[in-house]
Amino acid sequence: MIKKLLSLSATAVLLLSLAVSLSVNCGCKAVDYIRETNARKSGQLQEITLSDADFELSSMKKHPSENGLVATDGDPFIIYSCNMLLSGVSFRMEYSMYPADMLLYWTTATQTEYSNSNMAVITPAKDEEGLFYVSVPLTEVTGIRIDPTTVAGNHLVFSDFVINPEKTLSEYLTFDSYSLMAVGIYTLVLFAVIRFVQDFFTKKQK
Amino acid sequence: MPNFIIPLVAVIMFAFALYVLADVNPSAAPLVSIVTLVNTVTVCAMFNALKAGTALAYVLAAGTFCLAAFQNKDSLKDKINGFFAPGVVLFVAASMAMLVCLAHTQPLIHQWDEYSFWAKSRQLVKNHNQLYTYYKSSMLGQSIPPALPLTSYFFQRFCPDFVEWGVYFAYDVLFFACFSAFCGNFDRSKAGRAAAMFVSALLIPYFFGITAHTTSLSSIYISAYSDLPLAVLTAGTVAVYMFSGRSDEKRIIPVLSCLVYLTFTKDMGFALGCIALFIIFFDIVVSKKEYIFFKIKGFIGKIATGFAMLAVTAATFLGWSRHLAAVLSLDRTDYGGEAGMGMVEILLNGVKEFLIGPKSEKFVIMQDKFFSAFFNTKVSMIGSGLIVVAVIAVIFLAAVIFGDKNSRVRSAVMGVTSLIGFGGYYIFHLLLYVYVLSGEAYSLASYERYIGTYYTAWLFMALMCLAFATVNSKLANGVLTGFMCCIVLVFGYYIRPENIFTGVNRQSFATRRSVMKKVEKIAPAVSNDDVIFILCGGDEGERWFTYTFEMDKNFIIPNADFTSAGENDAETTALRRQEMKDRFEKYGVTHVLIDHSSLDFIHYFADMFNDSDVYAPMSDVGPTMVSYYKVNYAEDGMSFDFVEGGVVDYD
Numbered sequence: 112m113i114k115k116l117l118s119l120s121a122t123a124v125l126l127l128s129l130a131v132s133l134s135v136n137c138g139c140k141a142v143d144y145i146r147e148t149n150a151r152k153s154g155q156l157q158e159i160t161l162s163d164a165d166f167e168l169s170s171m172k173k174h175p176s177e178n179g180l181v182a183t184d185g186d187p188f189i190i191y192s193c194n195m196l197l198s199g200v201s202f203r204m205e206y207s208m209y210p211a212d213m214l215l216y217w218t219t220a221t222q223t224e225y226s227n228s229n230m231a232v233i234t235p236a237k238d239e240e241g242l243f244y245v246s247v248p249l250t251e252v253t254g255i256r257i258d259p260t261t262v263a264g265n266h267l268v269f270s271d272f273v274i275n276p277e278k279t280l281s282e283y284l285t286f287d288s289y290s291l292m293a294v295g296i297y298t299l300v301l302f303a304v305i306r307f308v309q310d311f312f313t314k315k316q317k
Numbered sequence: 318m319p320n321f322i323i324p325l326v327a328v329i330m331f332a333f334a335l336y337v338l339a340d341v342n343p344s345a346a347p348l349v350s351i352v353t354l355v356n357t358v359t360v361c362a363m364f365n366a367l368k369a370g371t372a373l374a375y376v377l378a379a380g381t382f383c384l385a386a387f388q389n390k391d392s393l394k395d396k397i398n399g400f401f402a403p404g405v406v407l408f409v410a411a412s413m414a415m416l417v418c419l420a421h422t423q424p425l426i427h428q429w430d431e432y433s434f435w436a437k438s439r440q441l442v443k444n445h446n447q448l449y450t451y452y453k454s455s456m457l458g459q460s461i462p463p464a465l466p467l468t469s470y471f472f473q474r475f476c477p478d479f480v481e482w483g484v485y486f487a488y489d490v491l492f493f494a495c496f497s498a499f500c501g502n503f504d505r506s507k508a509g510r511a512a513a514m515f516v517s518a519l520l521i522p523y524f525f526g527i528t529a530h531t532t533s534l535s536s537i538y539i540s541a542y543s544d545l546p547l548a549v550l551t552a553g554t555v556a557v558y559m560f561s562g563r564s565d566e567k568r569i570i571p572v573l574s575c576l577v578y579l580t581f582t583k584d585m586g587f588a589l590g591c592i593a594l595f596i597i598f599f600d601i602v603v604s605k606k607e608y609i610f611f612k613i614k615g616f617i618g619k620i621a622t623g624f625a626m627l628a629v630t631a632a633t634f635l636g637w638s639r640h641l642a643a644v645l646s647l648d649r650t651d652y653g654g655e656a657g658m659g660m661v662e663i664l665l666n667g668v669k670e671f672l673i674g675p676k677s678e679k680f681v682i683m684q685d686k687f688f689s690a691f692f693n694t695k696v697s698m699i700g701s702g703l704i705v706v707a708v709i710a711v712i713f714l715a716a717v718i719f720g721d722k723n724s725r726v727r728s729a730v731m732g733v734t735s736l737i738g739f740g741g742y743y744i745f746h747l748l749l750y751v752y753v754l755s756g757e758a759y760s761l762a763s764y765e766r767y768i769g770t771y772y773t774a775w776l777f778m779a780l781m782c783l784a785f786a787t788v789n790s791k792l793a794n795g796v797l798t799g800f801m802c803c804i805v806l807v808f809g810y811y812i813r814p815e816n817i818f819t820g821v822n823r824q825s826f827a828t829r830r831s832v833m834k835k836v837e838k839i840a841p842a843v844s845n846d847d848v849i850f851i852l853c854g855g856d857e858g859e860r861w862f863t864y865t866f867e868m869d870k871n872f873i874i875p876n877a878d879f880t881s882a883g884e885n886d887a888e889t890t891a892l893r894r895q896e897m898k899d900r901f902e903k904y905g906v907t908h909v910l911i912d913h914s915s916l917d918f919i920h921y922f923a924d925m926f927n928d929s930d931v932y933a934p935m936s937d938v939g940p941t942m943v944s945y946y947k948v949n950y951a952e953d954g955m956s957f958d959f960v961e962g963g964v965v966d967y968d
Contacts, residue, residue: 288819295414296805299515306508
């Protein structure tokens with residue numbers, strides 16, 4: 112086996128590297144999927160729909176005349192206290208100004224402050240205006256906090272606010288441009304490492 | 318997208334011709350190809366023949382390719398095979414991948430100085446088909462040399478209109494061409510080493526560009542700034558020389574082309590060009606190989622080479638100065654700034670003050686700041702300048718230890734010359750901070766960005782020396798592979814998907830997009846002849862510059878507050894209104910655009926505005942609104958009539 116690996120041609124090594132990094136990437140995604148489906152089946156992971164009233168507001172207040180909330184300064188957020196397993200959040204949001212950075216923080220039993228180590232960036236859906244989502248690795252959380260905008264005075268109207276929305280297998284397995292780039296880079300990294308190992312040991316055989 | 322494939326193919330064709338006809342190392346050929354083509358465009362553009370120059374460059378690429386193919390029609394297959402060295406394959410693959418990614422995510426121009434010059438100039442050149450020195454515009458920095466704008470122009474030649482991400486694409490192709498040049502020592506049998514080098518090169522900009530965990534989008538690979546191009550090109554120039562494989566003038570001529578391009582990149586490019594040629598010169602001197610420069614043998618030939626490089630670099634610098642003097646009547650030697658000194662004056666005064674004294678108070682403060690910044694300011698993912706220099710030193714050391722006899726000496730000498738280069742670059746920046754920058758100097762504004770340029774170039778040079786050593790040493794190969802693994806690990810630790818260019822989405826660039834929406838709102842009422850005063854209350858300038866970029870067909874008058882003050886409020890009001898009228902008449906302002914009013918502005922000017930009945934009064938113009946007014950001049954003052962505006966729908 113090792114001898115075979117050492118005598119592979121460059122092209123074969125390149126293909127092997129590509130295959131390995133592709134399958135590792137897919138494998139990780141599949142493991143995530145299986146863990147989540149199991150958690151859902153056992154009832155640990157539940158889909159919950161929330162409304163504005165469920166949140167504790169900070170630097171935000173109800174809009175005086177219309178639906179929704181208004182940011183009173185540049186660092187508003189909403190908090191939902193809970194005790195549950197978290198896999199992600201999705202919601203619709205209308206805004207009066209572009210919201211700029213949108214973040215999700217969470218606290219755990221050990222990490223009781225909201226900090227950068229427990230944080231994920233909320234991104235807009237590609238094909239649907241106004242829909243936002245974020246996925247996180249399965250975590251037992253004690254609270255989640257959403258920073259929906261960094262623009263003071265922004266008028267936000269949330270709807271369809273879902274915690275732990277269900278995702279299909281294909282949604283798990285899609286390649287975004289980042290994972291494609293990662294596959295490309297890891298292929299080259301593996302290729303370089305295997306070629307180095309080949310190179311290193313062939314001399315000793317001489 | 319196909320519009321961008323044509324220039325890429327032209328670059329590859331000319332690179333092939335260079336490889337076949339001029340015996341340029343195939344991996345370095347794409348870089349030499351780009352810089353030579355763009356130099357051709359630049360020189361023509363300086364004589365107001367931009368379109369003709371670009372056509373000439375394309376003809377040159379196609380013509381030489383046909384010639385090369387015709388001359389070698391029997392062995393064409395072998396030649397093509399020889400041309401596609403690992404570096405070239407990676408260059409083509411990376412360029413195509415980047416093209417697809419940029420066409421898919423369509424990043425927008427989004428940084429402050431991009432609006433004022435770095436992207437503005439590309440937009441102007443594309444729209445006018447003329448170099449920006451030839452016409453009036455709202456752009457700042459008309460005296461900055463044009464290599465990068467014209468690279469962008471070359472790549473956009475076949476686009477009907479200006480494409481913003483096309484600027485980024487042009488830069489990225491240039492980067493990948495340099496990365497390919499770094500792989501110049503690796504043929505097909507050493508493709509693994511080439512992969513390690515290329516991946517390291519690809520990630521090193523991030524290594525210096527992101528120094529903390531952050532949620533924001535990094536502009537690396539989607540930026541029109543010149544700091545990274547300067548760094549990569551400086552190293553690329555050295556790489557073209559290092560891996561040439563020849564030992565006569567054919568080794569140096571491609572380097573000359575790179576030096577011309579580097580000097581045409583920015584004023585600092587001249588300094589970096591001098592450092593590059595200094596490093597190359599000493600490498601030629603200590604290199605043991607027999608060296609002939611146009612039949613001049615031995616040491617004198619080496620000296621002649623040094624002079625040739627210096628002459629070409631200086632001539633390029635002076636050529637652009639002459640151009641500025643002739644077209645703009647501008648004296649480029651005057652650097653302006655606090656002391657209003659010329660560049661030579663800065664250098665002479667600075668060196669005198671630095672070495673002999675007496676030092677001014679500012680000099681002493683800045684000197685201490687620069688000294689401690691080297692140890693304390695985080696300039697890379699792993700730490701301060703000291704740590705970076707330690708890493709670079711380790712790589713040079715590995716190159717010295719594992720190299721063969723000749724490359725040992727060369728690596729050691731290059732380590733020393735590049736260190737001297739660093740010293741010079743560092744002190745030169747100290748002088749710039751002392752003499753040119755004023756208020757922001759004390760906070761060392763942009764220090765990481767400016768100094769990072771040299772660290773980046775330096776690290777690449779160290780890796781090139783290591784690349785030399787890997788030829789005969791498996792351990793050196795191990796160091797290179799290990800270095801790549803470290804860079805990948807550090808990258809993985811620091812970077813989130815949303816940090817890098819692949820993370821661009823419809824939420825990115827909020828400021829830019831909100832300005833775009835506002836301009837869209839008033840667009841029906843704006844004609845190209847309008848001369849506009851724009852008010853962005855509460856803005857430090859970014860929004861204002863965004864407007865100048867967005868409304869590129871109009872002349873936007875320079876931004877300044879009205880500051881006259883009288884004894885009492887009524888007097889101040891009268892004075893400020895007069896001040897406004899004087900300035901408006903001076904520039905011939907026809908329209909006023911209000912992005913965001915300010916309390917001060919409302920206080921002194923509000924009743925001059927005749928708002929429409931349906932539209933909220935001027936005092937309400939805020940983040941979600943925009944309004945556009947026509948200026949009426951009268952004997953006793955001015956008034957403004959509402960033309961277009963209202964609430965902007967951002968959804």
